[in-house]
Amino acid sequence: MSMPELSSAGMSETLIEEGAAPASKKIEGRSPWRLAYERLRHDRAAKIALATILVIVLLALLAPVFAKILGHGPNQQFIDIGENANGGPVPPSGTFWLGTDNNGRDLFIRILYGARISLIVGVLATGISVVLGVVLGLAAGYIGGLVDTVIARLIDVMLSIPFLILAISIAYISGPSLFLVIIIVGVLSFTYLARIVRGQVISIKSREFIEAARALGARPWRIMFVDLLPNVMAQVIVYATLLIPAAIVFEASLSFLGVGVPPPTADWGAMISDASGFFQYGYWWFLFFPSVALLTTTLAFNIFGDSVRDALDPRGAGIYV
Amino acid sequence: MTRFLVRRIGQSILVLFISSVVVFGIYFVGPGPNQVARQFAGRLGTAARIAQIKHELHLDQPIYLQYSHWAWNLLHGNFGYDYYKGQPVGSVIAAAAPPTISLVIGAAIIWIIYGVFTGVISAVRSRSLMDRSFTASALFFYSMPTFVLGLALIWIFAYKLSPVTTFFPFHGFVPITTNPGQWFEYLILPWLTLALVTAATYTRLTRASMLEVLGEDYVRTARSKGMTERRVITRHALRAALTPVVTLAGLDIGTALGGVIIVETLFGIPGLGWTVIQAIQQQDLPIILGITILAATFVVVANLVVDLLYAVLDPRVRLY
Numbered sequence: 001m002s003m004p005e006l007s008s009a010g011m012s013e014t015l016i017e018e019g020a021a022p023a024s025k026k027i028e029g030r031s032p033w034r035l036a037y038e039r040l041r042h043d044r045a046a047k048i049a050l051a052t053i054l055v056i057v058l059l060a061l062l063a064p065v066f067a068k069i070l071g072h073g074p075n076q077q078f079i080d081i082g083e084n085a086n087g088g089p090v091p092p093s094g095t096f097w098l099g100t101d102n103n104g105r106d107l108f109i110r111i112l113y114g115a116r117i118s119l120i121v122g123v124l125a126t127g128i129s130v131v132l133g134v135v136l137g138l139a140a141g142y143i144g145g146l147v148d149t150v151i152a153r154l155i156d157v158m159l160s161i162p163f164l165i166l167a168i169s170i171a172y173i174s175g176p177s178l179f180l181v182i183i184i185v186g187v188l189s190f191t192y193l194a195r196i197v198r199g200q201v202i203s204i205k206s207r208e209f210i211e212a213a214r215a216l217g218a219r220p221w222r223i224m225f226v227d228l229l230p231n232v233m234a235q236v237i238v239y240a241t242l243l244i245p246a247a248i249v250f251e252a253s254l255s256f257l258g259v260g261v262p263p264p265t266a267d268w269g270a271m272i273s274d275a276s277g278f279f280q281y282g283y284w285w286f287l288f289f290p291s292v293a294l295l296t297t298t299l300a301f302n303i304f305g306d307s308v309r310d311a312l313d314p315r316g317a318g319i320y321v
Numbered sequence: 322m323t324r325f326l327v328r329r330i331g332q333s334i335l336v337l338f339i340s341s342v343v344v345f346g347i348y349f350v351g352p353g354p355n356q357v358a359r360q361f362a363g364r365l366g367t368a369a370r371i372a373q374i375k376h377e378l379h380l381d382q383p384i385y386l387q388y389s390h391w392a393w394n395l396l397h398g399n400f401g402y403d404y405y406k407g408q409p410v411g412s413v414i415a416a417a418a419p420p421t422i423s424l425v426i427g428a429a430i431i432w433i434i435y436g437v438f439t440g441v442i443s444a445v446r447s448r449s450l451m452d453r454s455f456t457a458s459a460l461f462f463y464s465m466p467t468f469v470l471g472l473a474l475i476w477i478f479a480y481k482l483s484p485v486t487t488f489f490p491f492h493g494f495v496p497i498t499t500n501p502g503q504w505f506e507y508l509i510l511p512w513l514t515l516a517l518v519t520a521a522t523y524t525r526l527t528r529a530s531m532l533e534v535l536g537e538d539y540v541r542t543a544r545s546k547g548m549t550e551r552r553v554i555t556r557h558a559l560r561a562a563l564t565p566v567v568t569l570a571g572l573d574i575g576t577a578l579g580g581v582i583i584v585e586t587l588f589g590i591p592g593l594g595w596t597v598i599q600a601i602q603q604q605d606l607p608i609i610l611g612i613t614i615l616a617a618t619f620v621v622v623a624n625l626v627v628d629l630l631y632a633v634l635d636p637r638v639r640l641y
Contacts, residue, residue, distance in 0.1 A: 153332070153335060153336060153339070156332070156336045156621075157336050157339045157340050157343065159576075159620065160336055160337070160340055160616075160617040160620040160621055161340050161343065161344070161579075161613055161616070161617055162576070162578060162579020162580075162582070162613070162616045162617075163579065164579055164580075164582045164583075165579060165582070165597055165601070165609070165612070165613055165616070166343075166347075168598065168601050169344070169347050169348070169351075169601055169609065170347060172351070172601050172602070172604075173347060173348075173350060173351025174351065245464060249466045252466055252468075253466060253467070253468065253583060256466075256468050256583070257582075257583070257586065257598070269466075269468075272468065272469065272472065273468075275472075276468075276472055276587075279472070279476060279480075280476075280480055284476075287472060287476065291469045291472070291473070294466060294469060295464060295465060295466075295469060298464040298465075298466070299460070299461065299464040301464075302460055302463060302464045303460060306460065
């Protein structure tokens with residue numbers, strides 16, 4: 001991919017270094033992406049956050065393995081040993097590592113399966129938002145005119161209707177499902193990204209290299225996706241990393257309100273919602289562990305996203321999202 | 322300036338029109354009309370009875386007629402009547418508004434004061450232990466889903482502390498006109514929940530904005546004139562640094578109506594968010610529409626006010 005702006009900046013840096021460096025040492029140009037990666041590699045918070053994310057992904061992948069080892073299915077009810085004399089949840093023990101829920105199901109296994117839902121929704125919904133945001137942002141910024149006006153009004157409408165009212169209305173009428181939740185979260189979250197991309201495109205579309213591309217006969221779609229897109233990629237990556245935790249919270253909120261992923265699928269938001277009627281009677285683990293799982297995940301993604309922003313934009317200007 | 326206002330108001334009306342069409346469309350795509358009629362007809366309702374009820378509620382008319390009927394009434398200040406009790410939607414909203422207003426205003430005061438205070442300290446004592454702990458806690462609360470924080474506060478204050486104090490009731494609402502003391506008690510936990518989740522953004526924004534301003538030439542000039550540091554920060558730096566914070570506050574208060582849904586559901590506050598959730602579950606279109614349009618109007622007006630305020634605060638901004 002051609003990145004005229006960025007690579008020319010890299011080159012001038014190399015020239016400066018050449019004057020100061022000892023002649024024996026080989027000088028190599030480092031791309032801005034490489035510099036960002038180096039900064040990220042030396043960021044301790046980023047490393048811890050990334051390790052946490054990897055552990056969560058691994059646990060989600062291994063959920064069936066744990067289910068097999070412990071012999072507890074995610075939706076399997078243990079009415080005899082998983083419930084106390086009053087039919088309430090039993091506390092953590094050797095059999096049920098994190099205790100059980102109000103239906104006598106293994107909380108540990110359900111939290112692992114819940115991680116799958118959160119991660120799937122987080123990643124896929126963010127994917128939808130990024131595609132929509134980038135395409136609409138590029139079109140609005142580069143083509144301008146009527147296209148810009150229509151997209152701007154569309155975004156205004158989406159921002160003016162409270163997104164939870166919209167999401168709950170849609171989820172309510174078409175019946176909740178995982179697929180629908182991904183679409184709702186993805187489609188309702190692209191607005192800010194589209195605005196960021198549009199703003200960036202407008203600020204760089206009058207630069208010489210775009211003019212040069214047009215003079216060479218490049219078609220609009222080529223200019224948008226080959227010449228402009230790489231130059232807004234840094235912002236897109238930063239925003240996408242921060243969209244993942246937002247999407248996870250959005251999904252959990254929908255499930256908490258009962259219009260997310262339908263039961264009996266294990267889902268953190270739904271588990272916390274179930275627990276909200278039980279924790280007051282001393283069943284603290286039922287509320288505590290799903291909440292900790294959810295918070296750990298969003299915190300890890302937010303810390304990592306923050307570090308990515310700092311790495312791509314060390315001055316802290318430009319990409320404040 | 323006049324041109325700007327005319328254009329923006331025109332755009333706003335267009336946005337509100339499309340929003341209402343969207344809500345209308347979603348409702349008629351779904352099972353709404355049938356569900357309402359069946360609810361009325363009861364379990365033994367015949368098809369004829371259901372058709373009759375739909376006719377009485379005008380739900381059998383073409384959608385464009387129903388829409389123009391609703392819009393015409395709205396332009397005359399009438400939000401319509403809810404399907405179940407026949408109450409005017411205007412009075413339903415009027416009854417649900419005070420709890421929401423109490424919640425949002427109180428929380429906004431807490432989050433703005435806390436956010437700006439911690440942000441300024443973080444910027445002035447940059448990289449100190451205080452800065453680090455404020456920044457870390459901002460990230461922590463920012464990552465916290467509203468309902469997790471709310472439940473955690475209920476658990477700690479309403480249950481764990483219940484042997485010590487019963488100062489923290491956690492379900493319901495008492496109007497300030499009935500009993501100001503109880504009004505305050507019932508709102509403490511909802512305020513904290515909404516404020517802590519929101520304040521994180523303010524801490525970060527104030528810190529970034531303040532750090533930028535503290536590097537400006539006029540701050541150096543103020544210092545070199547021998548001004549005390551306190552005066553430099555409060556009189557010179559803070560005023561300039563607060564512009565983006567004011568913008569954010571305007572937008573946040575405008576969108577808060579949609580944001581209170583979870584807090585009101587969690588704490589059983591019969592405000593607008595709680596009412597709209599009930600209305601969606603009953604598919605009570607007039608109430609859903611009324612509250613959505615009200616919320617959308619708030620957002621649109623907040624946007625306009627923020628743009629105007631920007632022009633007042635920053636003389637470099639020209640409105641055209």
